[in-house]
Amino acid sequence: MITLQDCQTRDAADPLKGMRELFTIPEGVIYLDGNSLGVMPSTAAARAAEVITQEWGVGLIRSWNTAGWFNLPQRLGNQIAPLIGAGKDEVVVTDTTSINLYKVLSAALNIAAQDAPHRRVIVSERNNFPTDLYIAEGLCKERGYTLKLVEPEEVAASLDQDLAVLMLTHVNYRTGAMHDMAAVTAAAHAAGALVVWDLAHSAGAVPVDLTGAKADFSIGCGYKYLNGGPGAPAFVWVNPQHADRFWQPLSGWWGHAAPFAFTPDYQPAPGITRYLCGTQPIVSLSLLECGLDIFAAAERLGGMAALRTKSLALTDLFIALVEQRCAGYGLGLATPRDHAQRGSQVCLTREYTPEGSGAFAIVQALIARGVIGDFRAGDGKAHKDILRFGFTPLYIGFEDVWNSVEHLRQVLESGEWKLPQFNQKHAVT
Amino acid sequence: MITLQDCQTRDAADPLKGMRELFTIPEGVIYLDGNSLGVMPSTAAARAAEVITQEWGVGLIRSWNTAGWFNLPQRLGNQIAPLIGAGKDEVVVTDTTSINLYKVLSAALNIAAQDAPHRRVIVSERNNFPTDLYIAEGLCKERGYTLKLVEPEEVAASLDQDLAVLMLTHVNYRTGAMHDMAAVTAAAHAAGALVVWDLAHSAGAVPVDLTGAKADFSIGCGYKYLNGGPGAPAFVWVNPQHADRFWQPLSGWWGHAAPFAFTPDYQPAPGITRYLCGTQPIVSLSLLECGLDIFAAAERLGGMAALRTKSLALTDLFIALVEQRCAGYGLGLATPRDHAQRGSQVCLTREYTPEGSGAFAIVQALIARGVIGDFRAGDGKAHKDILRFGFTPLYIGFEDVWNSVEHLRQVLESGEWKLPQFNQKHAVT
Numbered sequence: 001m002i003t004l005q006d007c008q009t010r011d012a013a014d015p016l017k018g019m020r021e022l023f024t025i026p027e028g029v030i031y032l033d034g035n036s037l038g039v040m041p042s043t044a045a046a047r048a049a050e051v052i053t054q055e056w057g058v059g060l061i062r063s064w065n066t067a068g069w070f071n072l073p074q075r076l077g078n079q080i081a082p083l084i085g086a087g088k089d090e091v092v093v094t095d096t097t098s099i100n101l102y103k104v105l106s107a108a109l110n111i112a113a114q115d116a117p118h119r120r121v122i123v124s125e126r127n128n129f130p131t132d133l134y135i136a137e138g139l140c141k142e143r144g145y146t147l148k149l150v151e152p153e154e155v156a157a158s159l160d161q162d163l164a165v166l167m168l169t170h171v172n173y174r175t176g177a178m179h180d181m182a183a184v185t186a187a188a189h190a191a192g193a194l195v196v197w198d199l200a201h202s203a204g205a206v207p208v209d210l211t212g213a214k215a216d217f218s219i220g221c222g223y224k225y226l227n228g229g230p231g232a233p234a235f236v237w238v239n240p241q242h243a244d245r246f247w248q249p250l251s252g253w254w255g256h257a258a259p260f261a262f263t264p265d266y267q268p269a270p271g272i273t274r275y276l277c278g279t280q281p282i283v284s285l286s287l288l289e290c291g292l293d294i295f296a297a298a299e300r301l302g303g304m305a306a307l308r309t310k311s312l313a314l315t316d317l318f319i320a321l322v323e324q325r326c327a328g329y330g331l332g333l334a335t336p337r338d339h340a341q342r343g344s345q346v347c348l349t350r351e352y353t354p355e356g357s358g359a360f361a362i363v364q365a366l367i368a369r370g371v372i373g374d375f376r377a378g379d380g381k382a383h384k385d386i387l388r389f390g391f392t393p394l395y396i397g398f399e400d401v402w403n404s405v406e407h408l409r410q411v412l413e414s415g416e417w418k419l420p421q422f423n424q425k426h427a428v429t
Numbered sequence: 430m431i432t433l434q435d436c437q438t439r440d441a442a443d444p445l446k447g448m449r450e451l452f453t454i455p456e457g458v459i460y461l462d463g464n465s466l467g468v469m470p471s472t473a474a475a476r477a478a479e480v481i482t483q484e485w486g487v488g489l490i491r492s493w494n495t496a497g498w499f500n501l502p503q504r505l506g507n508q509i510a511p512l513i514g515a516g517k518d519e520v521v522v523t524d525t526t527s528i529n530l531y532k533v534l535s536a537a538l539n540i541a542a543q544d545a546p547h548r549r550v551i552v553s554e555r556n557n558f559p560t561d562l563y564i565a566e567g568l569c570k571e572r573g574y575t576l577k578l579v580e581p582e583e584v585a586a587s588l589d590q591d592l593a594v595l596m597l598t599h600v601n602y603r604t605g606a607m608h609d610m611a612a613v614t615a616a617a618h619a620a621g622a623l624v625v626w627d628l629a630h631s632a633g634a635v636p637v638d639l640t641g642a643k644a645d646f647s648i649g650c651g652y653k654y655l656n657g658g659p660g661a662p663a664f665v666w667v668n669p670q671h672a673d674r675f676w677q678p679l680s681g682w683w684g685h686a687a688p689f690a691f692t693p694d695y696q697p698a699p700g701i702t703r704y705l706c707g708t709q710p711i712v713s714l715s716l717l718e719c720g721l722d723i724f725a726a727a728e729r730l731g732g733m734a735a736l737r738t739k740s741l742a743l744t745d746l747f748i749a750l751v752e753q754r755c756a757g758y759g760l761g762l763a764t765p766r767d768h769a770q771r772g773s774q775v776c777l778t779r780e781y782t783p784e785g786s787g788a789f790a791i792v793q794a795l796i797a798r799g800v801i802g803d804f805r806a807g808d809g810k811a812h813k814d815i816l817r818f819g820f821t822p823l824y825i826g827f828e829d830v831w832n833s834v835e836h837l838r839q840v841l842e843s844g845e846w847k848l849p850q851f852n853q854k855h856a857v858t
Contacts (some may be wrong), residue, residue, distance in 0.1 A: 096707025098681030252527030278525025281713030
């Protein structure tokens with residue numbers, strides 16, 4: 001039996017415990033939604049004030065030079081690179097995850113069209129993050145490709161002679177299941193296809209080695225585990241062997257080889273810079289650096305390896321405590337128990353009753369108690385509605401895990417989740 | 430002869446003179462570059478602090494509902510609509526100008542491909558803002574269209590049976606010359622083509638009536654005359670008659686009809702909402718509202734009509750004073766004298782000598798004196814290098830015009846622009 005005291009002992013021995021002080025988290029909140037929007041680094045407001053009042057207010061247009069705005073996408077990209085196994089000057093931060101996916105998927109299709117024109121299929125997972133599928137759907141429609149959606153266990157069988165691009169999210173948003181990036185990439189390459197990896201739930205959450213896996217293209221999110229702030233710009237990486245082969249179609253001024261020559265014709269910049277397009281939101285972009293600075297500080301305490309060790313300990317503990325203390329309430333586990341297949345989140349399911357699964361209302365009741373996770377609807381079948389809990393080892397401790405399970409137990413035992421106020425859906429869930 | 434006292438008298442009588450107090454402008458600066466990056470509304474830092482410390486820091490993921498993040502693109506769009514002659518719920522603020530151009534130009538080509546498939550040409554101006562041409566070039570390459578670039582006086586002759594889309598910037602960034610939106614749109618329609626208008630140098634600068642002109646598509650910039658902050662997200666408008674005909678290709682979650690149903694297939698939202706794509710940079714997006722609030726305040730003092738009257742008075746005054754006080758220094762005028770053809774900026778040229786035009790160095794010498802305009806390089810021929818001065822009637826007064834011309838006169842008379850420090854080019858000019 002695991003006790004509260006065991007959890008406290010583990011917190012006391014945690015080499016990363018000091019990292020939490022670098023964030024400002026509301027009193028009384030246990031925030032298990034860092035996989036959706038990370039918490040605020042304590043430096044964020046001061047950094048924004050500096051960018052706004054000094055760089056914008058005083059520097060004005062001169063700040064493109066004097067405040068380094070012009071190289072900010074590359075500078076931030078170089079801060080992300082070590083977290084994802086990318087080399088120097090191989091990553092830029094810009095635009096949104098969806099738009100960066102459009103860029104890399106377009107480039108991948110250009111390569112496929114040249115190297116293997118008979119390959120006309122993109123494969124992805126049916127439960128991939130929907131916006132990724134929407135972007136792929138749009139591109140397929142535009143270019144005459146077929147988007148084939150499969151279950152995770154069907155990916156291997158889908159690697160056939162029709163496959164142009166395999167587009168996967170490394171850690172699944174609904175289940176927390178993680179692919180073996182190196183093995184899947186190698187299998188896809190052996191089958192003659194290119195691979196695009198979405199790292200939205202990986203960057204800053206689990207160690208990633210794009211270079212080691214010989215991945216082709218990758219994109220990811222700035223506002224989840226990287227704690228860049230709401231809607232922080234996203235990142236994009238392209239394997240250097242592909243970077244100069246094609247322009248991506250969003251050919252804007254910032255991706256031009258000579259953006260201030262103001263020539264009427266487009267000449268793409270070499271390397272990853274051609275994946276830039278228009279003028280970026282400098283205030284939001286600058287805020288991402290506050291989040292990345294914390295990863296630089298964590299590097300001195302063991303970096304992503306240490307974060308991964310703690311993340312697995314947190315998710316193991318959560319699973320064990322839910323099974324120990326919430327048995328008999330119809331909860332199931334959607335996240336793999338195997339460490340090699342688990343991201344940094346735990347997703348629970350709940351059996352259906354004639355009134356539904358209750359998963360939405362349980363999450364709402366937890367939020368009312370300050371335990372913030374989220375709900376993801378299923379297809380109306382048993383064990384498909386998801387209660388999702390993200391564990392970000394930078395600011396979540398072992399006692400937080402104990403307390404969140406204790407709240408879950410109380411919500412289930414008391415039946416308070418059945419109250420009407422927890423059963424009203426919001427515009428955004 | 431116009432005197433300093435005349436200018437002071439005009440400032441005293443200016444009904445808009447109080448608007449300047451709503452901005453924070455550095456002491457000693459006369460900012461004539463609001464056409465590139467507008468100045469800071471005084472409320473900006475406090476608004477950012479609220480978004481960061483309260484909406485993000487405390488509200489966290491809940492702020493999608495509680496702070497209205499989810500409807501922010503539409504809410505800001507509705508604040509821009511009256512400035513450009515758009516209806517309610519016809520504008521969204523999102524992404525960048527370049528990316529929004531890609532969306533609307535894609536949609537325009539989709540319509541053309543269906544209604545007039547033999548039309549395979551996009552026409553634009555050779556001196557259109559380069560990023561617009563780069564985006565068009567990329568789309569033409571992708572879809573097999575031809576991009577034909579013409580001089581402004583050749584636009585009318587280009588409206589032939591091959592033309593699919595006429596893509597123009599309403600006010601030219603280099604010269605300040607303005608098209609007659611209604612007449613050009615009517616002529617293009619009569620010739621069977623669609624028209625895309627870029628309002629980067631128009632929105633908040635000159636009155637615009639997209640609905641009255643029966644325009645088809647329009648995009649514009651948040652960080653120039655709208656004073657939204659560096660890289661503030663851009664806006665997009667689509668004539669309601671076209672809005673539901675096609676998806677734009679950047680089909681991301683925020684443009685979905687039911688974004689939180691998380692279905693694997695894309696169903697575009699009705700109307701302009703389908704022009705949204707991925708998660709937006711909420712802090713930068715929120716800051717735009719500070720700039721738009723000032724236009725709402727200006728509305729009570731006569732709005733865009735009053736701003737236009739003052740803008741023309743400022744640019745008339747600048748032209749007159751340059752001609753009165755800076756004669757004999759080789760300056761010319763690139764901006765039309767005709768009010769109907771002038772935006773809110775004045776562009777000067779300078780004759781070439783064997784050492785070049787000196788335009789770059791003159792601009793640098795002015796910046797060192799606190800008069801911030803900018804330089805745009807020509808093609809190395811006489812009267813092509815541009816000294817560009819934007820006049821934003823919200824915060825520029827008549828005495829500012831006097832003083833900026835006086836500085837220009839002194840820079841030319843003293844020859845101080847020949848100093849080495851004014852002749853070094855920066856990374857960003």
